[in-house]
Amino acid sequence: MDFGLTEEQKMVQDMARNFAEKEIAPYVEEDEENHYYRREILTKMGELGLLGWSIPEEYGGNGMGWMEAVTALYEIAKVHTAWRLSISGNCWGPAMTINEWGTEEQKQKYIPDLVSGKAVGSFAMTEANSGSDVGSMKTFAADKGDHWLLNGSKMWISGGHASDLGLVYAVTTEGGGPKGLSCFIIDYNNTPGITRIPITKKVGMWTAPTSEIVFENAMVPKENLLGPVNKGFQICMWMLNNTRMGCATGAAALSAACLEGSVNYANERTQFGQQIGKFQMIQQQIAEMKLEDDAAKYLVYRAAWLKENKLPSQQATSMAKLFGCNAAVHAANMAMKIYGSYGYSTEYPCGRWLRDAKQFETLEGTSNIHMGIVAGIELGYQPNR
Structure with missing residues (x-):
């Protein structure tokens, strides 16, 4: 393994470093003091291709892979580690997972907005009594024929109340444990029955939005199931x-x-x-x-x-x-x-x-x-x- 950077990777490194120094560094202390999430930084990251790693260019990806991604993210997180969550929340979470498991329609509908920074992404697994033991989650998605009905709550969700769309993992076969979970794509701006409560009492990561998300009879379209039923784990x-x-x-x-x-x-x-x-x-x-x-x-x-x-x-x-x-x-x-x-x-x-x-x-x-x-x-x- 040769970890010497190629000329192209050095250009990516310089670009990410310059971006972090210009767009993130001037606001770090102010935003920390005010616990403020500066949404426009995500948009600028998307415009520069900093959210499109390992995503096909046909869906807006930047045509580069993991080595370039960690090189760029390292420079951003070195200035303020809270902003590394944007790449996970948009690219390596929802966008990459939809690209791997989604239908062509899902890929075309959701991935471009995530990698361009037009949408804030997230993924929700953790619950108040389900953390490391993912298979013990209680949030339930009931099959109602023409839609899924989602009830339950998620806790400590990065990006939560700022998120436009994201992945939510829920039980679809009661008592099935890890073999009874499924994954859903959620359009937070157009799905009634969802309440998002900011978590402000945190030790750190003050500029990164974190939330509790409550689902009360939230209707999720059938076509928003990601991958096969019960393959969520x-x-x-x-x-x-x-x-x-x-x-x-x-x-x-x-x-x-x-x-x-x-x-x-x-x-x-x-x-x-x-x-x-x-x-x-x-x-x-x-x-x-x-x-x-x-x-x-x-x-x-x-x-x-x-x-x-x-x-x-x-x-x-x-x-x-x-x-x-x-x-x-x-x-x-x-x-x-x-x-x-x-x-x-x-x-x-x-x-x-x-x-x-x-x-x-x-x-x-x-x-x-x-x-x-x-x-x-x-x-x-x-x-x-």
Whole structure:
């Protein structure tokens, strides 16, 4: 595996970096303070093709794959990790899943708006009592002949109340567990019976909308079933193996942001007549951060390379996500120490880094779940998809 960037990939990297510095960086602190989701950034991402990775050009895709995608996302998430959710919420979630499992009519109807940024996308699995155990969800879709009737609620849905369309996973065969779930495409703007409640009391990710979604006799057209009935669990696991790349890449990028900020601060701050970077304890912290940061980044590239070459990637994706979240949390902790009292001040980004890092340990599979996936595949208890 050669992870040296091609000239085209370097152009993608520069474009994403310039976009993040110009369109995201100036508003980070203001939007954090106001817990504000700047919708126009998603539109601009779509206009630049930053939402069209691994999507056929006939549906608006950008003609590029996983390696270019993680390279671009890394630059965006390094500036503000909350914006990595847009690529998962629009591209690697709904758009890619519809492209894999959808009918031609569904592909033409929904994918272009997702990859252009015209629509905000989302996917809803988690419920108040159903997180890691996806098969235990209670939201139910009843077959009413000419439509499905959806009842239940979803919790902690990224993009939720801002979403225009998304995927919702629900029970279609009562008592069937994982074999009784199906996936539906939901048009949130034109489906009565849906209430979306913003979740504002969060430790971090303040600029990313998160919601509870309640379905009360929501009528879903028959043609909005994605894939076969009762294949929802299979579709969901396939999707998660893609969207978890967003978590892995975002975590690695956050680790890099912490390292870069800590190096700059260690070279600027002086104590006892010298830069604090000259003290061995600070050097040890920087060295630990550098080792973990590089490892996290290369695990992301390895998983992306496997996906690009259509090779089994589930274990590699879980490894990248698991190690990346550990690296991000450790780097954020180290940054807080290196910055000293200023790290505890909102003048500096250390608090945001630490708040945002912690969510990687639970989002899209807890660290325990990913530990189990990595070990289970290694022990031969489950296949490496």
